[in-house]
Amino acid sequence: MRTDTGQVFKLEDYRPTDYLIPETGLTFRLSPEATRVTAVLTVERRDGVAASVPLVLDGDGLTLGRVAIDGQTLAPTDFFATPDQLTITTPPAAARFQLLIETELAPAHNEALMGLYRSSNVYCTQCEAEGFRRITYFLDRPDILSIYTVRIEAPHHEAPLLLSNGNPVGSGELADGWHYAVWHDPFPKPSYLFALVAGALGKVADSFVTLSGREVELGIFVEPGKERLAGYAMDALKRSMKWDEEAFGREYDLGVFNIVAVSDFNMGAMENKGLNIFNDKYVLADHETATDADFANIEAIIAHEYFHNWTGNRITCRDWFQLCLKEGLTVFRDHEFSADQRSRAVKRIAEVRTLKAHQFPEDQGPLAHPVRPRRYREINNFYTATVYEKGSEVVRMIRTILGAETFRAGMDLYFERHDGEAATIEDFIKVFEDVSGRDLSQFSLWYHQAGTPNLTISSTHNAAAQEFTLEIEQSVPPTPSESRKRLMHIPLAFSLVGADGKAIEYSGVEGASVEDGVIHIRKRRHMVRFSGVAERPAMSLNRGFSAPVTLSVEQRADDQFFLAGHDNDTFSRWQAFNTLLTEVLISAFRQVLDGRQPGFASRLIELAGKIAGDETLEPAYRALALALPSEADIARDIGKNIDPDAIFSAREALTVAIAEANREIFSDLYDRLTDKDEFRPDAASAGRRALRNTLLDYLSLLQGGAALAARHFQSATNMTDRAAALSVLALRHNGSPETVKALADFEAKYATDPLVMDKWFQIQASVPGPQTIHAVRALTGHPAFSMANPNRVRSLVGTFSSANQTGFHRADGEGYRFFVETVLQVEKRNPQLAARLATALRSWRSLEPARQGKAREALLSIANTENLSADLRDIVERTLA
Ligand code: BES
Numbered sequence: 001m002r003t004d005t006g007q008v009f010k011l012e013d014y015r016p017t018d019y020l021i022p023e024t025g026l027t028f029r030l031s032p033e034a035t036r037v038t039a040v041l042t043v044e045r046r047d048g049v050a051a052s053v054p055l056v057l058d059g060d061g062l063t064l065g066r067v068a069i070d071g072q073t074l075a076p077t078d079f080f081a082t083p084d085q086l087t088i089t090t091p092p093a094a095a096r097f098q099l100l101i102e103t104e105l106a107p108a109h110n111e112a113l114m115g116l117y118r119s120s121n122v123y124c125t126q127c128e129a130e131g132f133r134r135i136t137y138f139l140d141r142p143d144i145l146s147i148y149t150v151r152i153e154a155p156h157h158e159a160p161l162l163l164s165n166g167n168p169v170g171s172g173e174l175a176d177g178w179h180y181a182v183w184h185d186p187f188p189k190p191s192y193l194f195a196l197v198a199g200a201l202g203k204v205a206d207s208f209v210t211l212s213g214r215e216v217e218l219g220i221f222v223e224p225g226k227e228r229l230a231g232y233a234m235d236a237l238k239r240s241m242k243w244d245e246e247a248f249g250r251e252y253d254l255g256v257f258n259i260v261a262v263s264d265f266n267m268g269a270m271e272n273k274g275l276n277i278f279n280d281k282y283v284l285a286d287h288e289t290a291t292d293a294d295f296a297n298i299e300a301i302i303a304h305e306y307f308h309n310w311t312g313n314r315i316t317c318r319d320w321f322q323l324c325l326k327e328g329l330t331v332f333r334d335h336e337f338s339a340d341q342r343s344r345a346v347k348r349i350a351e352v353r354t355l356k357a358h359q360f361p362e363d364q365g366p367l368a369h370p371v372r373p374r375r376y377r378e379i380n381n382f383y384t385a386t387v388y389e390k391g392s393e394v395v396r397m398i399r400t401i402l403g404a405e406t407f408r409a410g411m412d413l414y415f416e417r418h419d420g421e422a423a424t425i426e427d428f429i430k431v432f433e434d435v436s437g438r439d440l441s442q443f444s445l446w447y448h449q450a451g452t453p454n455l456t457i458s459s460t461h462n463a464a465a466q467e468f469t470l471e472i473e474q475s476v477p478p479t480p481s482e483s484r485k486r487l488m489h490i491p492l493a494f495s496l497v498g499a500d501g502k503a504i505e506y507s508g509v510e511g512a513s514v515e516d517g518v519i520h521i522r523k524r525r526h527m528v529r530f531s532g533v534a535e536r537p538a539m540s541l542n543r544g545f546s547a548p549v550t551l552s553v554e555q556r557a558d559d560q561f562f563l564a565g566h567d568n569d570t571f572s573r574w575q576a577f578n579t580l581l582t583e584v585l586i587s588a589f590r591q592v593l594d595g596r597q598p599g600f601a602s603r604l605i606e607l608a609g610k611i612a613g614d615e616t617l618e619p620a621y622r623a624l625a626l627a628l629p630s631e632a633d634i635a636r637d638i639g640k641n642i643d644p645d646a647i648f649s650a651r652e653a654l655t656v657a658i659a660e661a662n663r664e665i666f667s668d669l670y671d672r673l674t675d676k677d678e679f680r681p682d683a684a685s686a687g688r689r690a691l692r693n694t695l696l697d698y699l700s701l702l703q704g705g706a707a708l709a710a711r712h713f714q715s716a717t718n719m720t721d722r723a724a725a726l727s728v729l730a731l732r733h734n735g736s737p738e739t740v741k742a743l744a745d746f747e748a749k750y751a752t753d754p755l756v757m758d759k760w761f762q763i764q765a766s767v768p769g770p771q772t773i774h775a776v777r778a779l780t781g782h783p784a785f786s787m788a789n790p791n792r793v794r795s796l797v798g799t800f801s802s803a804n805q806t807g808f809h810r811a812d813g814e815g816y817r818f819f820v821e822t823v824l825q826v827e828k829r830n831p832q833l834a835a836r837l838a839t840a841l842r843s844w845r846s847l848e849p850a851r852q853g854k855a856r857e858a859l860l861s862i863a864n865t866e867n868l869s870a871d872l873r874d875i876v877e878r879t880l881a
């Protein structure tokens with residue numbers, strides 16, 4: 001474990017290296033306890049660098065064997081080695097030489113899951129961001145591009161399959177039952193994209209013919225016997241390859257594309273060149289074991305990693321500060337892919353919900369940072385919702401500002417200009433300035449300035465003058481280490497909606513530049529005056545969520561109701577309805593506290609019934625609309641002095657009220673939606689299931705609800721329905737005989753399927769209320785649970801601490817004590833995972849004072865622990881700062 005050194009890396013300190021490594025040869029002699037790695041690096045001194053300049057290579061916990069230069073083993077005085085660094089003190093005078101380094105690794109004992117490790121007897125690697133240095137000493141930074149040739153040797157019976165990046169170029173038998181394979185990747189790549197897999201795996205094979213007619217061999221490798229669960233992933237891969245050709249003109253560039261699924265993985269998946277490695281959760285699926293959400297995730301993540309081949313691999317990042325250059329852009333690309341494969345409106349609503357649930361709290365709390373950070377202590381902690389989700393929104397805004405065609409021209413120029421390079425955000429912005437002739441300097445603050453901007457908007461209509469005026473004011477709240485903010489360029493899509501639900505035409509506008517339905521806000525205040533507006537319109541603002549901002553709008557409830565029922569843009573309709581729900585929930589929360597009456601609740605409750613039954617709306621949309629803002633959503637909107645129990649009660653009361661008022665509509669519809677067809681994972685069928693399961697959740701709160709959910713559970717023919725029913729039983733009827741039986745049946749049926757058991761853990765960790773902590777503690781001792789497996793830890797501990805408001809934030813602090821114990825326990829093996837878990841307390845300052853005090857104590861007790869990893873110390877100290 002790398003303990004914290006307190007070192008801070010700064011963007012402004014970027015310097016190119018003195019040496020390059022144009023070629024890398026690696027030989028692995030694999031063994032669980034003692035793998036021998038021989039690296040042969042072609043090292044080149046840059047022009048103008050003196051021969052006396054030492055060569056300093058990165059390592060992380062390495063055991064060094066031999067070092068040789070141009071065939072001569074070095075004497076101990078010629079180099080200086082620690083586990084974390086190798087310095088060649090006096091490199092040869094020649095500008096180019098060959099450096100051989102032998103290291104020895106113990107993959108079987110690598111529980112951090114970075115570098116070379118074992119997962120269910122399969123050797124695999126994870127090198128992003130800085131894992132390659134756990135394999136050999138190297139210039140382990142993304143601007144060092146090298147051509148790799150990799151030879152893997154292993155006992156044939158233990159590892160019949162030997163994979164690395166690029167194309168296979170040789171293989172054969174060796175003595176004593178060993179064999180070898182050689183892989184060559186012709187594309188220069190940074191070390192974080194290196195990958196190796198060796199073991200006994202089953203293969204699903206297919207092929208794809210590219211735009212220019214080249215045939216690519218596709219392989220998905222899974223645990224033997226699970227091949228039939230990889231069909232959906234393969235289909236998603238082929239659709240991704242086709243889509244990238246059509247939408248971005250990007251063709252695949254090697255003869256092989258392989259994906260390997262492993263069961264111990266820190267993240268979702270990794271885009272290693274030609275050899276993606278996946279958490280098996282995002283590969284394996286059939287209707288018996290995977291939910292519709294799982295299918296959608298698999299499709300999106302397969303696409304995401306595949307799309308990195310151009311946005312990340314062919315054009316990579318100059319340094320880790322530029323992470324959003326590949327991640328934000330690739331998330332944007334996978335969002336667009338899913339929107340095209342499924343329903344665009346539904347996809348956008350889901351994205352915005354995710355953004356608000358994960359990125360907004362990050363941006364509004366102690367861990368706030370710009371999309372392109374300027375400093376970090378531990379880069380692993382910057383794979384955040386801000387870099388990913390907000391990073392994607394920034395790309396979306398560029399497209400909004402430029403228009404789809406110019407945006408595409410900019411992307412084409414980006415690929416043309418920077419292919420084969422390690423680029424920066426400045427390079428990315430420049431291509432769009434060049435193709436559009438626009439100045440994007442103010443816009444680029446979106447990359448550099450943290451915090452969620454707020455727009456305060458009010459309107460007046462002057463009937464006599466036929467004038468409608470929007471008064472808009474922007475502000476960006478201060479964030480850690482950035483107290484004063486600059487004014488941003490915010491593209492606000494809008495519509496002035498008339499009584500027929502259609503946009504009102506206006507004859508002129510002044511006060512801001514307005515193009516194609518977008519107001520370009522650039523100043524602190526704008527008075528935007530529309531002329532020729534006879535009737536008072538309803539304002540539909542931030543349509544399609546054109547900018548990731550919060551709005552404080554003075555809007556009549558009547559107008560919101562009108563938009564929620566009639567806006568011709570589905571997203572905006574959802575947004576209006578959701579805003580109303582949030583308002584009612586907040587006023588109900590206040591009522592719980594001070595006895596005030598909620599306003600227009602009954603009208604809204606009625607509208608919920610109308611939306612449910614509106615056959616002109618797609619079922620998936622109706623399901624999303626009926627899903628009330630989560631407890632965390634409500635807490636975020638309230639902002640401070642949060643009492644999770646009061647929020648829970650308010651939300652529960654509204655749910656019951658909606659169910660009671662719409663009992664008949666809901667129950668008729670529930671019956672009609674019962675699916676008799678064979679299971680299909682497509683978006684339309686998934687949408688019908690989502691709506692029916694949402695209705696079940698409401699109906700379960702009425703009389704006979706537990707029995708209804710139990711029947712739903714028993715008659716389920718797929719995992720979506722089964723897991724939904726189990727969740728309703730556990731969350732709404734905890735402790736009932738129906739629930740106890742369903743949990744036991746589920747466990748008995750799926751005890752040997754870890755990915756399904758994750759759902760079982762997750763559901764139990766989500767049960768609201770103060771008792772859940774006991775169940776969660778007990779479940780850490782369940783035979784299917786393991787602190788060493790990230791999926792298990794996330795499903796139980798992660799769910800409890802970041803998705804169970806009333807359970808985790810138990811008033812006596814017991815949830816926090818459990819959190820401290822488990823985070824520290826996980827950290828011993830896997831600091832990266834521990835640091836992720838620890839972000840669960842990032843919004844501790846918005847809690848009411850008593851809980852706040854207890855949360856702070858918990859954080860302090862971690863901070864006061866000695867020898868913390870860099871990962872965990874960084875998160876905990878920033879959270880407390
Ligand atoms: N490059 C990342 C994987 C990664 C992240 C490796 C952090 C090392 C550290 C990959 O492309 C990625 O972003 N994966 C996401 C899923 C994606 C669909 C957003 C993940 O793993 O969560």
Ligand code: ZN
Pocket residue numbers: 304308326327330
């Ligand atoms: Zn990615």
